[in-house]
Amino acid sequence: MTGERIKATGWGVLFTLTLAILIVAGSRNLSHFDAALVGYTFAVLFATFAITYRYAMWLQRPPTALYWKRGWQVFFRPSYLVTNIANWFKRVIGEFALNNFIFKRNKQRGIAHSLIMWGCVLACAITFPLVFGWIHFETPPDDTTWYRTFLFGFPTLAFRIHSITGFLVFHGLVWASFLVIAGVMLALRRRMRDHGAAALQQFGEDFLPLILLFAVSVTGLMLTASYTWMKGYAYDFLAILHAMSVIFTLLWLPFGKFFHIFQRPAQLGVGFYKDVGEREAPALCRRCGTPFTSRQHAEDLIRVEKALGYRYEIEGSAEHYQWICPRCRRAMLVLGQGKLWQDVLGGESIHIDFPPALPQSSLGNPRIDFGPLGDEDKRNFHP
Amino acid sequence: MSVHSNMEFFVDPMRCIGCQACMQACTECDTHKGHSMIHLDYLDRAHSVQTAPVVCMHCESPTCAEVCPADAIKRTEDGVVQTARKPRCIACNNCVLACPFGVPKMQTEFKLMMKCDMCYDRTSAGKRPMCATVCPSQALFFGTREQIEELRPRSTPINQFRFGGQIITTKVSMMAPKAARAEYVDVTAAMNEQATGRTITLNILDGMCE
Numbered sequence: 107m108t109g110e111r112i113k114a115t116g117w118g119v120l121f122t123l124t125l126a127i128l129i130v131a132g133s134r135n136l137s138h139f140d141a142a143l144v145g146y147t148f149a150v151l152f153a154t155f156a157i158t159y160r161y162a163m164w165l166q167r168p169p170t171a172l173y174w175k176r177g178w179q180v181f182f183r184p185s186y187l188v189t190n191i192a193n194w195f196k197r198v199i200g201e202f203a204l205n206n207f208i209f210k211r212n213k214q215r216g217i218a219h220s221l222i223m224w225g226c227v228l229a230c231a232i233t234f235p236l237v238f239g240w241i242h243f244e245t246p247p248d249d250t251t252w253y254r255t256f257l258f259g260f261p262t263l264a265f266r267i268h269s270i271t272g273f274l275v276f277h278g279l280v281w282a283s284f285l286v287i288a289g290v291m292l293a294l295r296r297r298m299r300d301h302g303a304a305a306l307q308q309f310g311e312d313f314l315p316l317i318l319l320f321a322v323s324v325t326g327l328m329l330t331a332s333y334t335w336m337k338g339y340a341y342d343f344l345a346i347l348h349a350m351s352v353i354f355t356l357l358w359l360p361f362g363k364f365f366h367i368f369q370r371p372a373q374l375g376v377g378f379y380k381d382v383g384e385r386e387a388p389a390l391c392r393r394c395g396t397p398f399t400s401r402q403h404a405e406d407l408i409r410v411e412k413a414l415g416y417r418y419e420i421e422g423s424a425e426h427y428q429w430i431c432p433r434c435r436r437a438m439l440v441l442g443q444g445k446l447w448q449d450v451l452g453g454e455s456i457h458i459d460f461p462p463a464l465p466q467s468s469l470g471n472p473r474i475d476f477g478p479l480g481d482e483d484k485r486n487f488h489p
Numbered sequence: 490m491s492v493h494s495n496m497e498f499f500v501d502p503m504r505c506i507g508c509q510a511c512m513q514a515c516t517e518c519d520t521h522k523g524h525s526m527i528h529l530d531y532l533d534r535a536h537s538v539q540t541a542p543v544v545c546m547h548c549e550s551p552t553c554a555e556v557c558p559a560d561a562i563k564r565t566e567d568g569v570v571q572t573a574r575k576p577r578c579i580a581c582n583n584c585v586l587a588c589p590f591g592v593p594k595m596q597t598e599f600k601l602m603m604k605c606d607m608c609y610d611r612t613s614a615g616k617r618p619m620c621a622t623v624c625p626s627q628a629l630f631f632g633t634r635e636q637i638e639e640l641r642p643r644s645t646p647i648n649q650f651r652f653g654g655q656i657i658t659t660k661v662s663m664m665a666p667k668a669a670r671a672e673y674v675d676v677t678a679a680m681n682e683q684a685t686g687r688t689i690t691l692n693i694l695d696g697m698c699e
Contacts, residue, residue: 167558167560169555169556169558170558170560172558173558201600207598207599207601210599211575211601300519301610302518302519302520302521302610304610305519305520305609306520306609366576372558372559373579373580373600376579376580376581393680404586407586407587410556410587414556416655417653417654417655418589418653418654419653419654420653420677421653424677424680426653427652427653427655427677428586428587432586432591433530433591435589435676436528436530436590436592437530437532437541438677439502439591439674439676440539440541440543441532441682441683442650442675442676442678442679442682443501443502443503443664443665443674444503444539444679444684444685445675445678445682446669446674447665447669449666450668451666466533467532467541468530468531469529469531470507470509470528470530471509471512471529474516475528475529
């Protein structure tokens with residue numbers, strides 16, 4: 107076993123043990139733990155180990171490790187801390203709660219993702235504390251028409267069983283499944299109709315997660331239908347079917363598309379890294395002299411490329427190919443090919459007395475093409 | 490679905506006339522609808538007509554994918570380096586800044602890197618990429634090696650490029666003169682080269698019809 111795997115296993119064991127201790131403590135020594143839900147608990151514990159293991163392995167890749175370190179460094183830099191905290195709230199609401207960037211990619215994709223995401227968030231917020239025994243309900247001995255909610259064994263909200271609040275609370279998973287099913291239908295519709303998606307999608311990566319979410323939601327709804335309108339018909343079978351679909355989904359969390367749930371918060375760190383980069387020294391292209399990114403980013407990429415075994419060092423004043431802007435790279439590629447032809451064709455040359463400046467390339471069609479960093483170029487670089 | 494192994498992409502920037510048909514056609518591709526992934530730069534607008542059409546060269550060991558902290562860029566078995574996977578890309582710009590050919594584009598508002606994927610919806614179904622379909626001078630050509638050899642007897646495809654101490658091998662080839670017997674295109678050696686037009690070279694057509 108390599109050092110990386112040992113480290114990742116260690117983190118996995120640590121997180122799993124911590125969760126197990128929290129389950130025991132939060133359910134008051136398992137006194138509020140529902141033994142019927144033990145299968146779910148073990149599936150969550152396994153998923154915790156596997157997700158932590160994969161996350162720890164992922165964090166050890168040179169580019170991820172560097173960004174992880176830099177993200178925290180720039181966030182806690184004293185001169186930017188207040189702005190960073192304000193931006194953190196702004197981004198968590200805009201990017202995570204509202205999915206703004208996904209809506210900009212495609213409206214239908216945004217709606218589908220929001221429905222699935224909020225359905226899953228609601229379902230997890232209800233089921234996980236219930237499964238771990240962190241939440242339980244009790245009927246006060248003097249009034250059986252009321253329910254009191256206990257969080258980690260402490261009494262909290264009380265509500266009448268036959269009330270609108272009671273109806274909404276007890277059917278929380280039904281509302282969640284409605285959201286998820288609608289989102290899954292929209293996502294599947296796009297996957298079945300979009301030619302671009304059809305060319306790239308894979309069963310395990312793109313379809314299986316949707317099928318699993320659909321299976322969990324439908325089997326959950328069938329349980330409600332069974333005890334509400336069918337006098338508990340086939341309830342045991344449905345309970346096993348639902349448990350199987352949930353457990354399989356939990357076990358699949360670390361392997362497929364679901365893992366993006368845990369990766370996506372890295373976007374916040376990237377945001378802070380870019381914010382600081384914009385305010386500090388830029389990297390100037392060592393061919394055309396134009397600023398094209400932050401100096402820190404260029405230097406970090408040189409470090410990452412060296413760690414990955416790339417040798418982009420150049421002899422002369424440019425020192426490293428990373429100091430050349432993307433536009434000059436494209437120009438040099440074409441000039442390199444031109445040089446080969448010129449060497450072969452030879453001929454008699456007439457030199458025109460232009461100023462000896464290096465060619466400054468420009469976009470062929472700025473209406474449909476843009477600088478490499480899109481809007482960021484307009485804001486910061488390539489003015 | 491995958492790109493057929495005997496179909497290859499050949500680029501010959503020296504043939505580019507800067508008509509921009511490739512850019513317009515590129516926006517029609519279903520995998521990046523409405524967005525042109527091809528780059529067309531004027532190398533020295535004031536003094537030269539030379540243009541630089543650049544598509545993704547689909548490296549065997551893609552630097553963009555290696556430096557991606559989110560592991561969002563994947564190379565399929567047929568050698569095509571796909572655009573960033575939407576759920577994973579965190580818009581860090583690493584790929585944009587590390588690609589030796591200057592190809593990826595960051596769609597900041599989408600938080601997504603997009604790049605040429607050789608029109609995967611078309612090429613994986615046996616069709617040509619949009620740009621190669623419309624290029625009037627065949628600066629962008631998609632076909633078999635036999636076809637290109639027959640069309641360009643004086644040229645040979647090269648798929649190795651030197652950037653300082655690094656040689657990058659690609660799936661896409663660039664047409665180079667056969668007589669040069671070059672193993673690779675030395676990109677960094679061209680750092681101080683001038684665009685054609687600054688120097689007018691005569692007699693270059695001598696012997697071309699032989």
